[in-house]
Amino acid sequence: MKMVDTVENQKLEDGDRFSNLPDSIIHQIFSSFETIDLIRLSAVSRNWRYLWISMPYLNLDINTVWSRPLANRSFHTLIEKFKDFVNWVLMSQDSSVDIQRCRLFCYHFAQDNTLYRWINVVTRRNVQDFDLNLVSDVPFELPRCLITCESLTSFKLCFDTPRVVKLPTFGGFRRLKTLDFLRVEFPDFILLREFVSNCTLLDKLILEACIFRDFEILDICSTNLKILTIHNNIEGNRGEECDGLHNCELKVDCPNLVAFNFLGPSAPDYSLQNLNCLKEVYLHLDSKENFPDVDVCVYELGKIFRGVCNTEVLKLSFDCMEFVYPLALPNGLSVSFCNLKSLFLFVLIEADHIITLLNGSPNLESLEIFYEWYEEEEEDYEYDEDYYFWQIRDRAIPCLTYHLKKVELINVLGRRTELELVRFLLKNGHVLQKMIISWGSGFKNPREDVLMSRVMTLPTSSNVELTFEQPD
Template structure:
């Protein structure tokens, strides 16, 4: 019996080894281009480690199209006391990889993230090496303690299609800027130096399709124009802000982009944004924190921003946007009618003081078809049906087909609101109720209220109520 067991184990071991050998041969026999594609998904340190597998793999890593250097693993080393040694090892590894790289192999993507180790001269050399290899996508995340200037060759990268710069200092630009192929530009945390240099940068991106400006400092700017005929997506994020309510940067940002499809803004409207020509716009997302009160200046800027979105088909807005529209008297007199808008989403919880303002705003969306309460109602809000039935918006009577409410708790406010909707929405086809999953929820209460809604009278005979 023991002999038979040992024989069986030996047979199985041979089968596993044979299968492993066959599998290894199959992978190793793949063409270089396929192996390069596979290795491009690995961190560079793991890609280099494949060189020990066999002679076939020894030099393969030297021509992999993607290179990714990230010193984030050094955080734990610093805590454990191995920080200086680890930093030197990281920098030596980067230089070894770049030195041994196949000179004839171009780089598709080069990512460099340095948050711990920062040697300006060596980082200059690393970035310049990537540019020499005709890099297409350059992704830099650099946290500096002293002023730092990027190599000038970055700003006339003839091969660059994507440039991402995340750097906590002034963005010093080269006098010569040329981006004939650049389609994606991402700037984060940088401080803009002056109007002329930023205008020159933007004017040099005449085939740009995607522009993102996140958490950058505008204090040195007074007025800039973003006029790029090919631009399809623009994201401006001015959060976070830690100043006082009176600190308005006041930079005028004019945007003229007839091909733009997507526009996203998050911030306190400290800068004045003028949307001049967005006739192709499909989707817009505007987020203004509801806790911020900026008076008539903010209200004016909110109106101006929304006025430029009058061609949009789908829009996502926060409570702060609605609040800011009502900070000044007669501010709604200056809003256009959004004839093309068919989808509206509220990104924050609905507060009591928002309800009346929201209903007034809905009169400017006569053709709205889908309405989404992404965060539902604030559970502490309490009011009755009498607040909702006054002056029903045209879209509720004529075009609204779908309403979705998330974080449903089953309280009296939600019940009254949805009952009112069912009584007035003439063409409503679907009411989607997504119950809250919070530990404090009352599941039985949710079920009871949903059952009450199912039994409530509705003016639309085709309306279906779905709960999730």
Template sequence: MGPKRKLLATTSSQAQGACPDHMKDRFSNLPDEVAHQILSSVSILDLTRFGTLSKKCRELYLSTPSLNFDEFNNWNKSSYAKQFKLLSSLDKFLVHRRENKIQCFRICWSLSYGKAASLYNELYRVVTWIHMAVRCNVEVLDLELRIPDTTRLELPSCIFLCGSLRSLSVHCNKILTAPSLVSSTNLQYLKLTNVTVDEGLCKWISCSCKCIKELHLEHLWLELVHGAKQITISSSSLETLRFISCYAYYSFQNPSGNFHLNISGERLEDIYIDWKVIPTGHSISIFAPNLKHLKWIGTLASRQYLEKLMCLEKAEIFLHPRSEDFSKLFSVLSSIHSVKLLVLNEETTKALTKERRSLPRIFDNLGHICIQSTCLNDGLVPALASLFRGMRHLNTFHMKYEPIIPLLFTKHVEASRFDREYWKSQNLAIIDQLEEVTVELSSGSNELEFARYILEGAKNLKKMVIVYLPHQSTRIEAVNEIEMNSPATIVFKKRPRRPKPSYSP
């Protein structure tokens, strides 16, 4: 049986008669911008077939502004002759386009592990396509290239000098060489994934990307030769930064080199950090006076320097602190003490409440807090009570259920030890300030007992939302007993049961 997909050069005969004449005319009569919008979601294979239907269709085929070369990876296992025909067909298509504008061009390509000559020919073709896209004033360029380890790749400098380019995404297991610092670019969006970089590329981003608004650095490999190395991003235009765990190549002469992440931007409004490194010797520094949203996942560094974030509206701190990390955690939370909404995971909440004497200095003016956990387990309840003692102006509290995938041999979590009498014994002054509370039920009775305590004691409560699973409908009947005596509006929401994960042998 032959391959399912035919070469672009041989699709004409298959395409003839694929569409009735009245359908051809109906499509041909559409305004070009409407036709292009429809064709932007069509694969290059089907686009080529469409181009054989009529003269008008061929014009639209050669002027379509969005191209997607990502469906031919299965040809890597074909014969060299078939690969050559395929590559030649794609080459001819781009040549025939002449200089018709390319708005968006995506190349997802896995180079074949064949003879060196064919491999480098294939790589040469891909680089040529990039040159053609630049010639056609491409605005969005998305490159996902999988290249054998023994093959070198150097992206053409024309990418970084392309005045029309607004968005660039590079996902590649190769070194990305920094362009000259004197070069300038109009890039507004840049995403680098799985590439190896040096400090020079970060300097180029800081010095030459004067229009950049959104930057994603994900799973980078940083070349370290000697001493402490760092990624420094300093931008006067950047608004959004996403940084996910940077890895490092250390030299044999200095296997303990340190890594430092420095972020600085007066217009930064949104920062996402997923930092999972051994904290020894590493540091994070953030200067973003106008930051509105901060999300930090993973671990703390040895040292973190956060300027006071006075404009922060929402902070999500999902850390896994060690027992000796309290002072570091306290420092981070002190820098965001003016935040309007604080979201903490279970591990951060427990670590924070081990030393209670300093809590009021952090949360004295906090009005809205959300705790995310798999359940209100017996270990979290005392920590939550301690957290409440450090708050005087809290008016909105959410207990959010965050499920995890069940694992074999998972230890059973106790979540039914603390009832209303325990909460009453804490004498929490904050209960009179609460106006809105949301509780999502999971396992055990702790959440329900906590909800009943709030309904009975919160004099100024205006609204309580109780989210429950279908099998928990009988448990919430206890709330109905006190519903008539509470001034609050009580809303019950049924949460659909998530499907059980499937396990394959």
């Protein structure tokens, strides 16, 4: 009997252990829950009955509030019921509790001010992080109460398809540090430039799948901005409309920028100025044509490289390689990355452009190369001594002589060109300490042991630790 009582008491103690935690910790644990689920949870425990009322995290999603019986209702009925639900939540919650994060996914229609009323309530409760996801059939205007909200530090605005956003003419966000626009159409490049520059505390800006219709120039000028991402990659977003830079210049003038990410079709021109604090750059340039003009490639890539040449980390995608290739030509561009410590490349089989980049990175310490292969190549890749073969001429390269300590080759299939690059790096890497070769997922070559043995017997200019890794 005593043992039973002990077990029961232990269950009670364990059950109370969670409820006895400080409210702030309980709120944090439930922060990712949908608000509707928290309301349902209030019926489970007496201690949690009023938890949702003081909850500083709101997750209001029109796609998650319906029970199955409501699924048969008309679209109009669902919209109205969602409005009633959000109104009830905002009225029932403790208004003295500041909102740390609000995520709102809803529909926005013409001549309906419901959304603006909700935004007003949320800003009055000192919201800090606001994620607004809209399905809309009309332009959206950023309300004054949102722009002037003193507590707001992070704001994301997302549409299901690109929609026009009307920016204010009286200034920018006062305290905002992170701003994320997804599938937004901007009608005025001057207003956008002034808006960004007037967000004086902004340190992170993301423009993804945005439309800059009739822009002459996309001008990002900010003295405080540290992270800038422009993601207009067609394949990674919905529809070709997201190529918002197809006929406008990209200008970036941010003296404190630390990270710059540019993904998408190349812009006609670039002006990258005062980027002296760069630490990390990622470039994914898609060609607008199947056979781009070499001179155009050299010009465009030259503009970008000269603007970001102070970076310490450089990542170049496979699609960017067709722009890099002209660098290996006799009259190609010569750019020096004197501060570069880490270089990450997505490549096919070419090696000339890799050597050219190494030659222009005198202080490089780490090199990582990921080989991308077409499916038909992975299926039929028998080891061939002459397949895509050319020999890399041995030469003295500053980073190989003094600084390059680690090389990692990923998704290797045993091509001759891959082995030739390995040979070159081992022979010319005078301070190389470690080389990792990760075989590709399609690697089924019965001569794997032969290839590994061949690599192991290649001449080296330093005491290198060689590691071979199988695919996961």
